[in-house]
Amino acid sequence: MVEVSVTILAWCVIAWIAYRLYNRQSDKPKIWKVLVVMLVGLFSFSFNTEIFGTVMRIPILPLGVWVLYAYFRKKNEEWQTYRPFAWFGFAANFILLIFSLLAVPIFQVMYPGSEPSTYLSNIDDASIIPIHPGVKHQEMDKENALASILDFTEEPMHSTDWYYGANLGEDSTNTQEKFPYQLIGAIPKWGSGLISVVYIEEDGKGLLISTPKEQHYFRLKDSLIEGGN
């Protein structure tokens, strides 16, 4: 959502600058030709790099501008008219890049990754499913859940302890999963488009949230399980 609106905004800025450039020209070329030149100019050799956990396209070589230059080689006068638009097409890459860089902090302010409420914003259709033997079916305390997840602390992960702590016996005959429940059907904050899998500790007070990029471990003051307090 943030990404889409920022991209639209970036294109508005590009259109506005192009409009100003066009008005400043003394002899007006055909508008569709200007658009084609800009689109070709946009074409560039670029490399992708990860900045703040997001893949960004950094343009390096103005391939489109070279193509246009080759095309207009023998038509010097026309080239004078179209050249600013060709280069502006290449420059538009940077405008898009700047805007996507701006989107990162905006996204982080709107959808903070270190708050459970970002991942669990609507729980009307949510339910708690036991995923390991040894725990019973439990109902979610829907009335208080959304309030409960506001009172939390983010805790460090202890993956090794959790992994080896699961095996209580010599073999698999006595195994206890640290997170024996999964929360299914919770909807993340509107417009975030976040994808996550949410696990719950046996007492209903621990949340392990896996996202495509990272994992968070939260402890709540109150349990999400009905009668868990």
Place this chain on the structure above:
Amino acid sequence: MSKRKRLVLISVLAILLVISLLYWITSNNPGSFPDKEELIKEINHIFPEANVKEIKDTIELDEKHVFVPFISEENKYGVSHWVWKRSDWDLASVNTGGEPRSWRIEDGDSSTTYLVWNIAPQTPIEKLKFYLIKERTFRITEGVEYYDPGVQLEEIVELSDTSYGVIPLPDKWSSILASYTKLETARQPDVFSNSFNIENYMYFGWMAYDRSGKVLPPDHSLFGSGFTGGEEHIEHIRFLDELEIETVD
């Protein structure tokens, strides 16, 4: 263009339209399913080893997918899977062993998965236990910890008088499978490397129990030979050993 030419062109187009419309209707609306005689003939023609004697039943999973358990001349309990494809009923898979298999009839939608089997009544199996399993894992890369909880869900099926059976995947199973599919798909670096396969990440398993509640050791009479066409998602289910199952004291 003269009037006559235009008339010819329009009528050609109209005929083409009618033909493609007819084709579209016939290929999308499954024709009547072959009767038992025809089924036996076709299975034995395509896979003579099956040597079908009797078709036990035809179970429609949806209007384009039919599960057909059978018995061979050698009294082996086998299975066949039929799919409506390109205006014909295709034999997608046949096997002389009827041990449990999973069949996902719509690609990419785990809620359309069925567990199917056909087990000889002579085998002393009282009930089947199906499992959905994800191994517990952890890793630490550059100081960042990651922990993936173990999942083990169980579904018990009492075998009835009929040797064969079909159950849809329990809702909980398919919602859990869907949640991982979504997460792991988002983890793929781009849309082109869409190689994620949920089967590598989670798997189905099964065990058989006899009347006294004892786990049955692998019984080779259950397994057979056969073939499966490339496009259908018909998978073997892992035959589990008791030690592979996690229990709680």
